[in-house]
Amino acid sequence: MDYFDRFAIPHPSPAIYASMVAIGLTMIAIVIGLTYFKKWGYLWDEWLTTVDHKRIGIMYLISALLMLFRGGVDALMMRAQTAVPDNTLLDAQHYNEVFTTHGVVMIIFMAMPFIYALMNFVVPLQIGARDVAFPRLNALSFWLFFMGAMLFNISFVIGGSPDAGWTSYFPLAGNDFSQSVGTNYYMLSIQIAGIGTLISGINFIVTIFKMRAPNMKLMKMPMFTWTALITNAIVVFAFPVLTIALLLGTMDRLFGTHIFSMTNGGMDMLWANLFWVWGHPEVYILILPAFGIYSEVISTFSRRNLYGYTSMVASIVIISFFSFLVWMHHFFTMGQGPLSNSIFSITTMAIAIPTGIKIFNWLLTMRKGKIRFTVPMLYSVGFIPIFTIGGVTGVMLGMASADYQYHNTMFLVAHFHYTIIPGVVFAMLAGLTYWWPKMFGFMLNERIGKWAFWFVAIGFNVTFFPMFFTGLDGQARRMYTYSEATGFGPLNMLSFVGAIGLAIGFALIVYNVYYSVRHSSRDIGSDPWDARTLEWATQTPVQSYNFARTPQVDSIEALWDLKRKGKPIFKGDIEKIHMPNNSGMPFIMSCIFFVWGFSLVFSMWIPAIITTIAIFACMAYRSFEKDDGHYISVEDIKATEKDWEVLADENR
Ligand code: HEM
Numbered sequence: 001m002d003y004f005d006r007f008a009i010p011h012p013s014p015a016i017y018a019s020m021v022a023i024g025l026t027m028i029a030i031v032i033g034l035t036y037f038k039k040w041g042y043l044w045d046e047w048l049t050t051v052d053h054k055r056i057g058i059m060y061l062i063s064a065l066l067m068l069f070r071g072g073v074d075a076l077m078m079r080a081q082t083a084v085p086d087n088t089l090l091d092a093q094h095y096n097e098v099f100t101t102h103g104v105v106m107i108i109f110m111a112m113p114f115i116y117a118l119m120n121f122v123v124p125l126q127i128g129a130r131d132v133a134f135p136r137l138n139a140l141s142f143w144l145f146f147m148g149a150m151l152f153n154i155s156f157v158i159g160g161s162p163d164a165g166w167t168s169y170f171p172l173a174g175n176d177f178s179q180s181v182g183t184n185y186y187m188l189s190i191q192i193a194g195i196g197t198l199i200s201g202i203n204f205i206v207t208i209f210k211m212r213a214p215n216m217k218l219m220k221m222p223m224f225t226w227t228a229l230i231t232n233a234i235v236v237f238a239f240p241v242l243t244i245a246l247l248l249g250t251m252d253r254l255f256g257t258h259i260f261s262m263t264n265g266g267m268d269m270l271w272a273n274l275f276w277v278w279g280h281p282e283v284y285i286l287i288l289p290a291f292g293i294y295s296e297v298i299s300t301f302s303r304r305n306l307y308g309y310t311s312m313v314a315s316i317v318i319i320s321f322f323s324f325l326v327w328m329h330h331f332f333t334m335g336q337g338p339l340s341n342s343i344f345s346i347t348t349m350a351i352a353i354p355t356g357i358k359i360f361n362w363l364l365t366m367r368k369g370k371i372r373f374t375v376p377m378l379y380s381v382g383f384i385p386i387f388t389i390g391g392v393t394g395v396m397l398g399m400a401s402a403d404y405q406y407h408n409t410m411f412l413v414a415h416f417h418y419t420i421i422p423g424v425v426f427a428m429l430a431g432l433t434y435w436w437p438k439m440f441g442f443m444l445n446e447r448i449g450k451w452a453f454w455f456v457a458i459g460f461n462v463t464f465f466p467m468f469f470t471g472l473d474g475q476a477r478r479m480y481t482y483s484e485a486t487g488f489g490p491l492n493m494l495s496f497v498g499a500i501g502l503a504i505g506f507a508l509i510v511y512n513v514y515y516s517v518r519h520s521s522r523d524i525g526s527d528p529w530d531a532r533t534l535e536w537a538t539q540t541p542v543q544s545y546n547f548a549r550t551p552q553v554d555s556i557e558a559l560w561d562l563k564r565k566g567k568p569i570f571k572g573d574i575e576k577i578h579m580p581n582n583s584g585m586p587f588i589m590s591c592i593f594f595v596w597g598f599s600l601v602f603s604m605w606i607p608a609i610i611t612t613i614a615i616f617a618c619m620a621y622r623s624f625e626k627d628d629g630h631y632i633s634v635e636d637i638k639a640t641e642k643d644w645e646v647l648a649d650e651n652r
């Protein structure tokens with residue numbers, strides 16, 4: 001029996017048992033449902049083995065939404081616990097686990113797949129490509145991310161969740177202070193997902209450099225594609241640091257090395273440095289694609305071309321460079337002395353300049369525009385003032401001396417939510433609503449969407465604005481409770497009320513999907529927003545091969561020029577198209593990775609060795625496999641294109 005004790009969770013409670021039962025029942029229901037409706041084959045052929053960037057994008061999207069729900073439940077539990085002083089809903093240990101999993105899930109398993117969902121779906125279409133450069137690797141990226149997420153989530157029911165914060169600082173995260181397997185889960189699941197992300201980074205850089213439509217110069221790329229390019233460049237430089245940090249952390253925990261420990265020559269600050277050398281660029285990995293989405297949405301719904309295109313490009317390049325030069329601002333108070341604190345203070349504040357340029361460009365794009373306040377536009381307009389508050393408080397935190405007051409208080413928590421929520425969540429909701437018709441062939445209902453927007457926007461401010469005040473008053477972050485004498489009670493209650501407003505907003509978004517699936521018109525054409533870029537010059541839903549003829553582009557807003565000036569995009573005859581074949585390998589390999597990670601979490605060496613060999617065997621198999629893809633014949637293409645008035649000159 002002893003052997004199995006390790007799989008038990010160390011701090012069980014009725015709520016956890018209830019969730020275990022709920023998870024078990026849901027899984028059984030899914031298996032029964034798939035069997036009953038005979039959908040296993042469909043699932044395997046169309047989804048699990050697909051290499052189509054559009055389907056991979058949709059799978060990223062579904063995973064991100066599931067994780068948003070999980071992270072959201074964590075958030076509600078935290079706000080409920082702190083709503084009144086001396087509350088006992090969660091004890092200290094559970095609270096630690098909840099804020100840790102909330103942070104990790106939201107950043108790594110919600111925001112990251114969300115941006116990759118949109119990049120996958122949109123970028124190849126925006127540049128006029130048939131797919132990404134390495135479609136199979138793309139599937140591998142997704143499945144590695146997915147298996148990483150699953151591994152992280154099962155910690156909740158098998159062995160216990162991590163509890164050392166999403167930053168997992170040592171020595172707290174070392175074996176002496178984190179004795180459960182929770183932090184092993186943290187190290188290994190983020191490792192697996194992170195490898196997937198790194199592969200995506202390379203894939204997208206090659207795609208954007210090599211697969212653009214003829215004549216699409218770099219400075220003619222749509223802004224979302226520009227941000228995708230720079231984001232993936234940051235990924236390629238930042239993620240290897242995380243890989244190494246996690247590897248070293250895993251060695252400390254599993255093999256008893258002393259790299260980050262306080263004893264035997266370890267350096268705990270080395271972790272903090274490595275973590276933030278990845279971690280600060282990471283926040284820009286999240287926000288740059290958001291900037292891209294806002295640029296597309298604001299120019300489409302202001303019916304104007306983006307103001308200051310060149311300065312937009314320049315500022316994202318500068319931001320990406322600076323994002324690597326500020327990491328130390330996360331530990332001004334940990335004793336590196338005034339010289340380094342001053343240098344990092346200056347670099348930190350400097351980053352506000354290119355960001356400010358972008359804000360002015362969006363405002364100037366809207367100026368004199370014919371603005372349509374659709375749902376994506378509401379999120380984009382709402383983003384501007386809220387994000388500005390986040391940026392300004394960031395500059396306050398960036399002053400090293402003042403940070404001694406703010407650090408580790410609720411003020412910091414307010415700051416980063418004021419950047420991340422408008423900067424990532426609003427952007428994703430804008431992008432989701434904007435590209436939804438291209439993905440699924442119908443629009444989301446505007447009226448429900450607007451109600452959801454107001455609940456989200458107001459709920460957000462009511463939740464997080466009070467934290468600036470409690471933080472300045474000295475309420476520390478990551479504390480599970482406080483006494484009545486502190487006087488923090490009422491403002492925390494207000495935060496809780498706001499969190500419920502936010503939850504209602506998200507529930508409305510889910511309801512909107514359900515409502516629109518049932519009631520929205522399917523007859524929306526291929527360009528329902530009267531948009532400007534190439535992704536809207538495809539049939540809806542998009543054909544597997546994207547474009548029957550390769551588009552010819554020589555302006556930033558190719559579709560707009562076609563519609564307004566009659567500049568043709570599609571020329572020449574239809575030719576047969578070469579497409580990659582589906583493959584089960586990425587999925588199978590990722591399943592093996594999952595077992596590998598799970599074995600290591602519990603120090604089960606034999607399965608860990610077997611799966612390591614199996615992973616290499618998969619790679620070897622792949623390198624000898626002969627698979628040259630397949631062709632789609634001209635007749636088949638013509639049959640698919642027949643019912644669609646192609647925007648080509650000669651077909652008009
Ligand atoms: C004008 C731009 C910004 C400045 C000057 C800035 C500055 C700072 C500083 C100095 C800290 C550390 C404070 C402390 O620990 O005491 C911090 C924390 C943080 N910032 Fe920002 N920031 C900016 C923009 C952003 C953006 C765009 C994001 C995300 C999209 C972001 C996300 C975060 C997060 C997640 C943390 C807290 C991490 C943690 O300790 O858990 N910041 N910021």
Ligand SMILES: [Cu+2]
Nearest residue numbers: 280327329330
């Ligand atoms: Cu930072």
